[in-house]
């Protein structure tokens with residue numbers, strides 16, 4: 001039970017070494033053991049194409065890593081989000097996977113406050129996607145139902161950003177078969193919304209199309225148990241966003257990489273990854289997973305400093 005404290009001390013020592021070395025050119029296909037705020041400060045400006053992460057939850061994890069108190073959550077994440085804005089290339093996107101917890105009988109507001117703070121710092125809150133955890137089992141609470149979704153907040157630095165919508169198209173589905181069989185006169189022209197919203201549709205455009213654009217709700221099952229991390233997200237989640245917002249060879253950053261899921265998705269999709277993780281056990285887990293699942297295929301490497309650190313950590317009592 002004492003081990004996590006010891007592990008955090010090791011990581012802090014290592015990151016202060018990085019600090020002494022001054023600003024680094026960041027090396028892709030690399031995971032650094034350390035505190036995200038400190039490590040990010042060693043990265044040059046505009047060095048990554050895309051960022052995706054799920055930060056530690058507010059105050060509700062008491063396992064290997066401590067949660068962040070609800071009251072201090074915005075203050076804690078704000079300087080990290082400022083660093084993320086600095087290191088993201090202008091046409092890049094940042095997906096923040098987060099869900100406010102319920103506390104003292106009501107939903108906390110720190111995610112909403114964080115969005116406002118990030119906007120003040122110049123981030124554009126471009127979109128919100130929903131990850132629907134489709135395999136959630138039911139539970140019983142006196143005043144709500146089981147939480148089965150998380151926000152995937154999409155931030156950008158500018159209105160025009162890289163987005164490859166064709167990469168995530170989905171089969172048109174059976175619903176269209178019947179709907180498109182008999183088209184009315186209205187279906188053949190652009191039908192403007194009666195609510196004067198400015199939206200409209202031309203149903204006949206879907207004739208003959210096998211694939212259509214998806215919605216902003218992702219129905220994906222959780223898969224924590226197979227990665228030795230209680231908060232791991234399914235690989236299909238980062239993979240979907242990586243396909244949508246990056247091209248082959250682009251550099252993807254996850255500053256809270258945990259068991260390395262984002263790195264694995266990058267390896268599978270031919271993107272390069274940069275990860276940061278504060279808890280040595282998860283860092284180790286991420287390196288092991290990437291090396292065993294993808295090492296042979298892509299020649300995954302970590303530098304000498306990381307290798308030495310990894311070996312020393314391996315020698316720590318588990």
Ligand SMILES: C[S@@+](CC[C@H](N)C(=O)[O-])C[C@H]1O[C@@H](n2cnc3c(N)ncnc32)[C@H](O)[C@@H]1O
Nearest residue numbers: 035036065231232233256258259261277278279
């Ligand atoms: C929600 S988990 C991310 C899980 C990851 N998406 C996965 O699939 O395994 C958050 C991670 O952030 C790490 N963490 C917490 N505080 C950190 C910090 N200040 N710097 C870097 N990592 C941190 C935790 O140890 C944890 O592994």
